[in-house]
Amino acid sequence: MDYKKLFDLTGKVAIVTGGAGYLGAENVKALKDFGATVVIAGIPMTARWEGEEKPVCDLEVDCDISSTESIANCFKTVYEKFGRIDVLVNCATFGAGYGEASQLEFMDDETWEKGIDGALNSVFRCTREVVKYMKETGGSIINYCSMYGVVSPDLRIYGDNPQKQPPNYGAGKAGVAQLTRYSAGALAQYGIRVNCVTPGPFPNPANQNDMEFNAKLAGKTMLERFGQSYEMSGAVLLLASDASSFMTGSNITVDGGWTAW
Numbered sequence: 260m261d262y263k264k265l266f267d268l269t270g271k272v273a274i275v276t277g278g279a280g281y282l283g284a285e286n287v288k289a290l291k292d293f294g295a296t297v298v299i300a301g302i303p304m305t306a307r308w309e310g311e312e313k314p315v316c317d318l319e320v321d322c323d324i325s326s327t328e329s330i331a332n333c334f335k336t337v338y339e340k341f342g343r344i345d346v347l348v349n350c351a352t353f354g355a356g357y358g359e360a361s362q363l364e365f366m367d368d369e370t371w372e373k374g375i376d377g378a379l380n381s382v383f384r385c386t387r388e389v390v391k392y393m394k395e396t397g398g399s400i401i402n403y404c405s406m407y408g409v410v411s412p413d414l415r416i417y418g419d420n421p422q423k424q425p426p427n428y429g430a431g432k433a434g435v436a437q438l439t440r441y442s443a444g445a446l447a448q449y450g451i452r453v454n455c456v457t458p459g460p461f462p463n464p465a466n467q468n469d470m471e472f473n474a475k476l477a478g479k480t481m482l483e484r485f486g487q488s489y490e491m492s493g494a495v496l497l498l499a500s501d502a503s504s505f506m507t508g509s510n511i512t513v514d515g516g517w518t519a520w
């Protein structure tokens with residue numbers, strides 16, 4: 260067995276939703292480094308912190324994951340340009356619930372539903388829309404879950420932080436883990452593998468200034484630190500490539516041990 264070749268993505272076309280985001284951008288770089296043609300599917304990127312670099316990709320396509328029409332147009336554009344879609348990384352997400360509205364007792368129905376839409380329904384829509392293309396060649400779908408889809412946030416460490424983890428985010432992400440298993444069973448007949456990755460704490464640079472909060476975050480991991488953005492890419496590369504050809508319906512946790520205590 261040529262093990263280096265197992266990870267080689269030459270000739271494969273990969274789409275990363277939210278590929279201009281903090282973790283997505285590193286996924287784009289890694290997939291490109293291993294030879295894939297990589298498409299960023301997302302809403303136009305604006306720099307959010309000093310020194311942020313736009314990842315180099317082969318194509319950028321507007322894609323609003325809240326809209327089936329927008330997702331369908333995006334995948335059609337990619338298929339018409341490159342003739343295949345081998346890998347879909349469902350990395351984009353959007354949440355709802357900020358400040359007081361992030362709290363269970365004050366969240367209204369509309370906010371709840373928007374957060375579920377951003378975390379869970381969006382992954383369903385992207386999965387459904389890619390099948391008709393991916394079934395031609397087989398492929399790999401990689402869904403982003405979260406440690407907060409596995410365990411509850413310890414709300415005590417968030418205090419008055421307006422970014423307090425809302426309940427709809429984790430509930431949606433828990434749904435993504437189950438949708439991953441369901442999709443794996445439903446799509447195996449087409450040679451489509453579906454797996455998920457579960458990140459732990461990866462605060463982006465804009466959120467790294469609150470040293471007291473970050474120390475609390477880091478303290479919840481066994482490795483006593485939070486993750487660096489590139490540290491999600493190994494799992495994504497494995498799942499995108501033939502190195503994981505016997506893996507489907509599985510979940511790779513990359514959380515410094517947060518959920519293993």
Ligand SMILES: NC(=O)c1ccc[n+]([C@@H]2O[C@H](COP(=O)([O-])OP(=O)(O)OC[C@H]3O[C@@H](n4cnc5c(N)ncnc54)[C@H](O)[C@@H]3O)[C@@H](O)[C@H]2O)c1
Nearest residue numbers: 277279280281282323324350351352353403405458460461
């Ligand atoms: N960073 C963390 O600590 C962490 C922890 C656990 C899970 N995750 C998950 O990892 C993934 C990436 O997180 P991140 O930290 O890079 O987030 P991020 O905010 O940096 O990136 C999210 C991306 O999604 C895009 N997006 C938002 N709404 C969209 C829409 N309607 N249509 C298309 N794109 C849209 C944004 O433009 C952005 O590029 C997410 O699914 C997130 O839930 C992150």
